[in-house]
Every structure is written in structure tokens, then in C-alpha cells.
Amino acid sequence: MRSINYKQAVVLGTLPVILVCAPFAISGYKVDLLTNLLINIILVSSFRLITTTGGWSLAHIPMMGCGAYATALLAGQLHVPFLIALPLASLCAGLVGLAISYPLGRTKGFAFFVASFAAGEAIRLCWIRFKFPFGGHRGLSVPPPAIIDNVGWLDFAEARPYYFLALAVTLICLAIMYRLDRSRIGNTFRAIESQENLARSAGINVTGYKMLAFSLGSFFAGTAGVLLAHRLWAIEPHQFSFTTALYLLVWVVFGGAHTFWGPIWGVVTLTFLSELLRPLAEWVPMIFGAIIIVTLIFQPDGLEGLPRRLRQMK
Amino acid sequence: MEFIGQTILNGLMTSSFYALIAVGLSLVFGVMHIVNFAHGEFYMVGAYTVWLLYAKMQWPFFLAVAAAIVIVGLLGLICERLVFRHAKGNVLSGFIMSVGLVFILQVAVVKIWGIGKMKPVPAAYPEVLSIGGISTSWQRFIVIPVAMALLGALWLFLNRFRMGRALRAAALEPDAAALQGISVKKAAAVAMLLGSAMAGAAGALMAPIMSVHPYMGHSVVWTAFVVVIVGGAGNIKGTVLASLFFGYLTTIITTLLDSTIANMVNVLVMLVLLAIRPQGMTGHAEH
Numbered sequence: 148m149r150s151i152n153y154k155q156a157v158v159l160g161t162l163p164v165i166l167v168c169a170p171f172a173i174s175g176y177k178v179d180l181l182t183n184l185l186i187n188i189i190l191v192s193s194f195r196l197i198t199t200t201g202g203w204s205l206a207h208i209p210m211m212g213c214g215a216y217a218t219a220l221l222a223g224q225l226h227v228p229f230l231i232a233l234p235l236a237s238l239c240a241g242l243v244g245l246a247i248s249y250p251l252g253r254t255k256g257f258a259f260f261v262a263s264f265a266a267g268e269a270i271r272l273c274w275i276r277f278k279f280p281f282g283g284h285r286g287l288s289v290p291p292p293a294i295i296d297n298v299g300w301l302d303f304a305e306a307r308p309y310y311f312l313a314l315a316v317t318l319i320c321l322a323i324m325y326r327l328d329r330s331r332i333g334n335t336f337r338a339i340e341s342q343e344n345l346a347r348s349a350g351i352n353v354t355g356y357k358m359l360a361f362s363l364g365s366f367f368a369g370t371a372g373v374l375l376a377h378r379l380w381a382i383e384p385h386q387f388s389f390t391t392a393l394y395l396l397v398w399v400v401f402g403g404a405h406t407f408w409g410p411i412w413g414v415v416t417l418t419f420l421s422e423l424l425r426p427l428a429e430w431v432p433m434i435f436g437a438i439i440i441v442t443l444i445f446q447p448d449g450l451e452g453l454p455r456r457l458r459q460m461k
Numbered sequence: 462m463e464f465i466g467q468t469i470l471n472g473l474m475t476s477s478f479y480a481l482i483a484v485g486l487s488l489v490f491g492v493m494h495i496v497n498f499a500h501g502e503f504y505m506v507g508a509y510t511v512w513l514l515y516a517k518m519q520w521p522f523f524l525a526v527a528a529a530i531v532i533v534g535l536l537g538l539i540c541e542r543l544v545f546r547h548a549k550g551n552v553l554s555g556f557i558m559s560v561g562l563v564f565i566l567q568v569a570v571v572k573i574w575g576i577g578k579m580k581p582v583p584a585a586y587p588e589v590l591s592i593g594g595i596s597t598s599w600q601r602f603i604v605i606p607v608a609m610a611l612l613g614a615l616w617l618f619l620n621r622f623r624m625g626r627a628l629r630a631a632a633l634e635p636d637a638a639a640l641q642g643i644s645v646k647k648a649a650a651v652a653m654l655l656g657s658a659m660a661g662a663a664g665a666l667m668a669p670i671m672s673v674h675p676y677m678g679h680s681v682v683w684t685a686f687v688v689v690i691v692g693g694a695g696n697i698k699g700t701v702l703a704s705l706f707f708g709y710l711t712t713i714i715t716t717l718l719d720s721t722i723a724n725m726v727n728v729l730v731m732l733v734l735l736a737i738r739p740q741g742m743t744g745h746a747e748h
Contacts, residue, residue, distance in 0.1 A: 203553060247732070250733070251735075254735055257490060257496050257690075258735065260496050260552075260556055261690050262731065264686065265731060268683055268724075269725050269728040276721045396560055400557050429568070432567065432568050433569065435561075435564055436560075436564030439557060439558070440544055440558050440562070443547070443557060443561075444544075444547040
């Protein structure tokens with residue numbers, strides 16, 4: 148175990164206090180924004196899990212949608228309790244991910260982008276086309292989770308209790324992904340990214356590991372989708388369109404995908420930035436587009452590369 | 462018999478449209494290694510140019526189309542100079558830069574011309590063309606000769622002109638091409654100019670047929686990518702063949718079932734092909 152220095156101790160000490168106290172200091176609308184941020188944090192981390200093998204999947208948002216649709220069918224139509232629907236729906240997303248990861252795992256570069264993009268769109272088209280059971284353009288409704296019945300103060304239809312539920316799920320997911328990143332499997336993923344042919348000749352089953360990364364990433368994307376669906380109470384195919392995927396890319400590139408914390412920094416910073424830019428809401432996509440191009444030209448490592456760069460400048 | 466004739470004609474029209482949009486994409490990838498998602502937005506700008514010049518300012522239709530080709534070509538050139546050049550051949554950063562451009566171009570169009578309002582473009586040639594029971598409108602038919610002319614011109618340029626041959630050399634072996642005195646940067650700029658101009662042409666021709674709105678490029682770029690993947694990225698001949706294949710596949714399934722199913726089948730064909738032959742039908746330019 149690595150010893151913790153002073154700065155890390157301060158962060159580790161204050162962060163839980165902020166995370167627990169923040170919802171009581173702000174309005175319900177802003178609590179929902181924070182909940183959304185937590186969901187997006189799971190999303191970017193699960194996305195990074197896939198990128199560690201070198202593939203930047205464009206099917207990630209539809210994978211999140213798989214989780215959301217699965218929970219809409221399980222909890223909404225079949226009345227499965229939330230705590231069972233959550234892992235089951237995530238598993239559904241993971242299995243869909245496993246299915247499409249086979250052709251995707253054999254491609255790279257250009258073909259990977261395009262194939263993942265097209266596969267994701269095909270899944271989305273299924274939701275639109277097959278009105279039974281997916282509800283077509285109008286989508287499906289999802290009930291707010293009822294974990295413990297008849298407890299007035301713990302109503303998960305309210306913003307604050309749901310925030311804490313999302314916080315708990317987010318922390319569990321992040322802990323699992325962090326452990327995975329540090330494990331032998333995580334190292335193997337990175338080995339594949341840096342030298343695919345070398346990894347293959349060292350006896351690593353490259354396609355298998357790529358499929359594993361893709362399925363695990365899809366699983367956690369599905370978890371994010373479940374949390375989203377139970378907060379919005381309704382889902383429709385449009386929410387999982389390509390525009391959302393573009394935002395995901397912007398968050399990850401802005402933060403940087405080399406370290407575990409990079410994408411999380413990216414999504415947190417840009418979420419607060421877009422809140423600040425609320426009066427200019429219509430311009431926000433253009434500002435994000437400009438940010439991403441400028442980042443790639445002048446700071447290709449993203450936010451996570453900034454401290455190192457600043458040190459070098461001194 | 463009439464049904465078969467009609468399907469052959471419809472398929473040819475769809476294929477011509479696919480070829481126009483996909484060949485530009487393939488060319489840009491072959492030379493610059495840029496997966497240009499903004500290609501659909503270039504197509505959209507082409508359609509908007511025709512709406513502005515032809516429907517609003519009453520220019521003759523073909524003059525408006527020519528203007529759209531030039532304007533979108535120049536737009537591509539500007540994007541290459543300001544943005545894509547800095548990707549330095551890195552597929553991932555080039556692709557993400559194009560994503561940034563998608564955002565910028567969409568907001569720009571919404572801000573200049575507004576969203577929500579329909580942009581009706583009246584047909585320039587609404588007369589019905591009928592040959593022995595097969596019928597279509599001239600407006601739709603025009604796509605075939607124009608696509609053939611533009612693809613022919615591109616073929617001529619790439620094979621018979623010095624600059625075109627330099628372009629192909631730069632696509633195959635950039636280092637060796639540079640040693641022969643070919644400017645790889647200039648080749649990239651020319652590829653971007655031509656590729657975007659083709660997208661502009663497709664958008665301009667489709668403006669009276671499809672509805673013109675800021676997000677129209679999205680569904681088109683998706684199909685174009687499927688075509689390019691199957692045809693082989695950077696491989697012009699393969700891309701044209703794949704356009705024919707998918708043009709007919711889409712037409713037949715759309716006639717028998719519906720267009721959403723056709724889109725799904727297109728993707729399935731691509732995924733199955735990738736599972737069997739990851740390098741595409743004819744091989745990608747990527748190493």
C-alpha cells in the first residue's frame with residue numbers, strides 16, 4: 148500500500164464531507180444536476196475502461212440505453228424490485244456488449260469507430276422500430292425505485308434520497324473499476340493498447356481481452372443507464388442519440404484518458420462550465436467543439452497532463 | 462417486369478447518391494487518415510447553399526449546385542488548414558477534431574438560419590420522366606448523370622493528371638512520396654477540397670428531395686461510413702462498388718419492408734463482413 152502524502156490526505160478528508168453535505172445546501176434542481184453528474188462519472192469511467200485497450204467505442208451511449216431499457220422492462224413491466232433490476236439490467240447491457248464486441252474486437256482504428264457507431268445506431272433503431280416491447284419513439288416509463296416500503300423520509304422519488312442512492316452505486320462502481328484498472332487484467336489491457344502485436348506474440352489473447360473490456364465497460368454503462376432511467380421516470384430513444392456520445396467524447400478527451408481520474412476531472416469541469424454558461428445554452432455545443440479542437444492541438448493529454456506540463460515550464 | 466425495372470432505376474439513383482457522399486469520405490481517409498464525421502455537416506451546408514441561392518435568391522438550379530460545390534470545397538479546405546492538419550495523421554485525434562467541427566457547424570447553421578422552421582426547396586425539374594411504365598421525377602433522375610460526371614472527373618484527375626497521381630502516391634506511401642518531391646501537405650489539402658466538394662454536391666442535389674435542416678447530415682454520414690467500411694477505406698473503386706451494392710440492397714428492402722429495416726440490414730451486413738474479413742472487401746488503406 149502506497150503511503151498517502153499531505154495533499155492527498157486533505158482531498159480524501161474533505162471530499163466525503165462535500166459529497167454528503169452538498170445536497171442539503173442547494174436546491175432540489177441542483178441536486179438533480181449533481182445526481183446527473185454522478186451518472187456521467189460512471190459513464191466516463193466505464194468508457195475509459197474500454198479505451199484502455201485502445202478502442203474508442205461510439206456505441207457506449209446505446210449501451211447505457213440498453214441498461215435503461217432493460218430496467219424499464221424489468222422494473223416497469225415485470226415489477227422486479229430495484230435492487231434486483233439494477234444488476235440484472237446492467238448484465239443485459241454487458242451481454243449486448245459481449246455480442247457486438249466480437250466483430251468490433253477484430254477491427255481497429257477507422258473500422259472500429261465506424262463499426263461501433265453503426266452497431267450503436269442499429270440498437271437504437273431497434274428501440275424505435277419495435278414498438279413492442281420498446282415503445283417506439285415515445286419510449287417507456289420507469290417507476291421511481293421503491294427499496295423500503297412505507298418509510299416517508301426515504302422516498303426515492305425525491306431528489307435528495309435519490310442522490311444518495313446514486314452516490315452509493317457510483318462509489319461501488321468506481322471502486323470496482325479502480326481495482327480492475329490496477330489489477331493484472333488492467334495491465335493486460337494497457338499492454339494491448341501500447342503494443343498490440345507484441346502482446347499477441349507474448350501469448351495474450353488480444354481479441355478475448357478486448358471483448359472482456361468492451362463487455363465490462365458496457366456493463367457499467369448499463370448501470371449508469373439504470374440510474375438515469377429511474378431518475379427521469381421515462382426513457383425514449385432520442386436520449387441515447389449520437390449527440391450524447393459526442394459529449395461523452397468531449398468529456399473524456401478534455402480530461403485525458405491515460406489515468407483513472409482524467410475522464411472524471413473532464414466531466415466534472417465541463418459540467419460546471421456548462422452550468423456557468425447557462426445563459427448561452429444555445430452556444431454551448433459550439434464552445435465545446437472549440438474547446439475540444441483547441442485541447443487536441445495545444446494540450447493533447449487533456450487536463451490530466453497539465454500539472455506535469457506546468458512543472459516542466461518552471 | 463415493371464416492378465423490376467422500377468427497382469433497377471431506384472437502386473441506381475440511391476447508389477449514385479451513396480457513391481457521391483462515400484467517395485469523398487473515402488478519399489479524405491485514404492490521403493489524410495481522417496475519419497471525418499463532419500462530412501455529413503459538409504453535405505448539410507451544401508443543401509443549405511442551394512436553399513439560400515436557389516429557393517430564396519432565385520438563382521438557376523445548376524448555378525446554385527455549382528456554387529454549393531465550390532463553397533463546401535472551400536469550407537473543407539479551411540477546415541483542413543485550421544484543424545485537421547494539426548492531427549498529423551493520428552486517426553483518433555483527427556476523428557475527435559471532426560466531432561468538434563460537427564458541433565461548431567451545427568450551431569453555426571442554427572444561429573444563422575434558425576432551427577425548427579422548414580426550409581422548403583421547390584423541385585427545379587418536377588416533370589415526370591417515364592420510360593415504358595417506369596417512372597420517376599427528373600429531379601430524382603438528375604443525381605445519376607451528375608454523380609457519373611463527377612466520379613468520372615475524379616477518376617480522370619487521379620489517373621491522368623500530375624497532381625492526382627501525386628495524391629495517390631501520398632496516400633500509398635507518404636514518406637516515399639515526399640522523397641519524390643511531392644508535397645504531402647498539398648496533397649492532403651487537395652484531397653480535402655475534392656472530398657468536401659463531393660459532399661457539397663450530394664447535399665446540393667438532395668436539397669429539393671430531402672428536408673433541409675441542421676441535423677440532416679447525421680443519418681447520411683452513417684450510411685456513408687457503412688459503405689466506406691465495406692468498400693475499403695481509401696479505396697475509390699471499392700467504395701463505388703459498395704455504393705452499388707448497398708444502394709440496391711437498401712432499395713429492395715425499402716420497397717419490400719421499410720427503410721428502418723433496410724438501415725438495420727445494412728449495419729448487420731457490415732458487422733458480419735467485419736467478423737469474417739476485418740480488412741473489408743478489398744482492403745483498407747490503413748496499415
